[in-house]
Amino acid sequence: MTATATSNAAGSAAWADTLLLSFGQAGYVRAEPAILQPAEPFLDLSGEDIRKSLYLTTDLSGDELCLRPDLTIPVARDYLSSGRAGQPAGFSYLGPVFRYRNGQSSEFLQAGIESFGRQDRAAADAEMLALALEATAAFGVRDVEIRTGDVALFNALLDALDLYPVWRRRLVKDFNRKISLEQDLERLAAATTATRSEYEGVLAALTGSDRKAALAFVTDLMSIAGTTNVGGRTTAEIADRFLEQSTLKGGALPREAIAVLKRFLSISGNPDDAVAELRALTNDAKLDLSAAIDQFESRVGFMAARGIDVKGTRFSTAFGRGLDYYTGFEFELHHRGNGAEPLVAGGRYDGLMTQLGSAEPIPAVGFSVWVDALTRIGRKVGA
Numbered sequence: 001m002t003a004t005a006t007s008n009a010a011g012s013a014a015w016a017d018t019l020l021l022s023f024g025q026a027g028y029v030r031a032e033p034a035i036l037q038p039a040e041p042f043l044d045l046s047g048e049d050i051r052k053s054l055y056l057t058t059d060l061s062g063d064e065l066c067l068r069p070d071l072t073i074p075v076a077r078d079y080l081s082s083g084r085a086g087q088p089a090g091f092s093y094l095g096p097v098f099r100y101r102n103g104q105s106s107e108f109l110q111a112g113i114e115s116f117g118r119q120d121r122a123a124a125d126a127e128m129l130a131l132a133l134e135a136t137a138a139f140g141v142r143d144v145e146i147r148t149g150d151v152a153l154f155n156a157l158l159d160a161l162d163l164y165p166v167w168r169r170r171l172v173k174d175f176n177r178k179i180s181l182e183q184d185l186e187r188l189a190a191a192t193t194a195t196r197s198e199y200e201g202v203l204a205a206l207t208g209s210d211r212k213a214a215l216a217f218v219t220d221l222m223s224i225a226g227t228t229n230v231g232g233r234t235t236a237e238i239a240d241r242f243l244e245q246s247t248l249k250g251g252a253l254p255r256e257a258i259a260v261l262k263r264f265l266s267i268s269g270n271p272d273d274a275v276a277e278l279r280a281l282t283n284d285a286k287l288d289l290s291a292a293i294d295q296f297e298s299r300v301g302f303m304a305a306r307g308i309d310v311k312g313t314r315f316s317t318a319f320g321r322g323l324d325y326y327t328g329f330e331f332e333l334h335h336r337g338n339g340a341e342p343l344v345a346g347g348r349y350d351g352l353m354t355q356l357g358s359a360e361p362i363p364a365v366g367f368s369v370w371v372d373a374l375t376r377i378g379r380k381v382g383a
Contacts, residue, residue, distance in 0.1 A: 015378065016094050016111045016371045019138050023092035026131060028113050031091040033074030035098075039066040041073050045325045045355055053099035055106070067098035072349070072366060073356070075114045080358055088117035094371075111135075112346070114366035116353075122295055124365050125329040125348060126302035132344040132367050133308065136333055139378035141343065145334045146312070148271070149319025151175065152328040152348075153278065156292035157264055160282075161257050171261075175320050185258050260285050268316035271300040278317075299329060321345060325352045329365070335377045343374050 020030065039056055046069070055067040068074050071093050079085060094111040101108075113131060118124040129146070136144050154175055158168045174184050260281070267277045275297050282289045304310050321330050328348035335343055346367025353362040 015139055015375050016109060016369075019111055019135055019369065019371075020092055020094050022134060022138060023111075023113055023131070026090075028090040028092035028115075031071075031075045031078060031093045031114075032095065033068070033071065033078050033093070035068055035096070036065050037068045037074055037077075039064040041077070041356060042066055042069060045073065045352065046070075046323060049322055050099065053101065055098050055100070069099045070097050070368060071095065071110055071112060072114060072368065073352070075366075076116070076352060076356055076364065079114075079116050080353065080356055085358065086117060086360065086362060088115075090115045109371040110368050111371050112366060112368040114364065116362055116364050118363055118365075121328070121348065121350075121363055121365070122298035123302045124363070125299045126306050126308070128329075128346055128365050128367050129303060129331055130306040130308060132331070132333055132346065132369075135344055135369050136335075136374065139374040140381050141335055141374060141377050143336045143381075144343070145336050146308070146314060146331065147319060147334065148313060148315045148329070148331045149317065149321075150292070150296050150315075150329055151320055151326050153289065153292050153296060153317060154264070154320075155327075156289045157261070157287070160287040160289055161260065163253070163257065167253055175318075185253070185261060260287070265318045268314070268318070270311050271296070271303075271313055271315045272310060274315045274317070275300065295328075321347060323347075323349075325349045325355065327351050331367070338377065341373060342370065343377065344369050 024030065039054065042054060043051055043064075050069050054069055057065050059065055075091050075093055079089060079091065091114050092112070093114075094109065096107050097110045098107050100106055113128065115124055115128065129148075133144065133146075136142070155172070158171060163171075170184070263281055264278075267274050267281070269277075275293065278289065278293050278296075281287075282293070300310055303313070319330060320326070321332065326347045327350045330347035331345065332342040333344040334341070344367055346365070348363075348365040350361060350363050352364060354360070
């Protein structure tokens with residue numbers, strides 16, 4: 001490490017230690033999970049960007065391990081293995097994480113908070129955003145743009161539209177990968193029956209199948225062929241692709257559903273206005289999204305009670321962070337004029353605990369602080 005890099009790292013760590021002290025005063029206990037982690041949770045549950053950037057190795061027993069690419073999953077795993085699993089608990093952290101980042105250091109500091117077990121979800125969401133704003137202020141950065149979304153609203157809409165499961169999975173995957181949903185909606189609207197496939201027999205056999213049956217069928221085919229993957233795709237990914245093609249041969253996504261989805265994805269602005277637009281949409285389309293909208297509206301109220309400038313907050317129904325495990329509120333804080341790079345980012349991930357082995361669902365929400373980026377902006381602001 002160069003002298004300049006060492007100086008920068010020391011400066012970042014000093015600012016972050018101050019941040020940890022404030023997290024501790026807010027009731028969040030310091031967590032220090034292992035740097036070397038099982039690779040499977042990150043490969044299965046993280047977003048595509050993280051999966052592509054992992055540093056992987058294999059131990060003598062053949063188990064695949066990785067250097068931790070972030071701290072959310074490691075902190076969650078430690079919580080689940082502790083005596084407090086299932087009970088309300090809050091943790092803070094500061095430590096190095098490791099990802100391949102083209103042209104940038106692959107090792108960098110991350111700080112943050114994870115909150116588990118709180119049933120008052122809307123209040124907990126608002127607390128995370130308030131603490132995230134305190135984190136930027138601790139670095140001297142106050143001219144912050146708040147970007148928010150709520151994947152629970154999108155999932156509720158897909159449920160209300162009663163789409164084929166394969167279409168639902170595809171749209172959720174698009175949303176999580178942050179690709180153009182508008183473009184894919186047009187593809188789903190187009191007729192596909194004119195195109196013949198070399199796998200016509202497989203597609204015909206899968207007609208009307210659910211995902212479990214499709215996975216069993218493709219697993220048998222792969223076993224007969226003596227392989228577990230093709231072109232780097234797993235059996236599950238191949239089954240999903242075949243099931244998607246089989247469904248699309250039965251007809252296009254209904255135009256009425258596409259119109260509703262496009263109207264939904266166009267909603268953006270301040271949260272109060274978004275609530276009104278969402279209620280108008282559901283009334284016009286005769287869809288019941290009341291539970292998800294009520295939760296969203298309740299969160300906005302708790303944000304205002306926390307002193308957050310709701311009118312100055314940017315909300316978009318199309319906003320997502322690209323991580324597969326998010327289930328609700330998502331947010332990023334950006335220094336105004338700083339482009340796409342977030343300084344703090346987080347959200348709600350209620351489904352992650354059962355995916356990591358918990359017998360019962362456990363509410364969870366948190367955020368990560370990009371310490372180096374915050375330090376750099378803080379120095380510029382204070383210069």
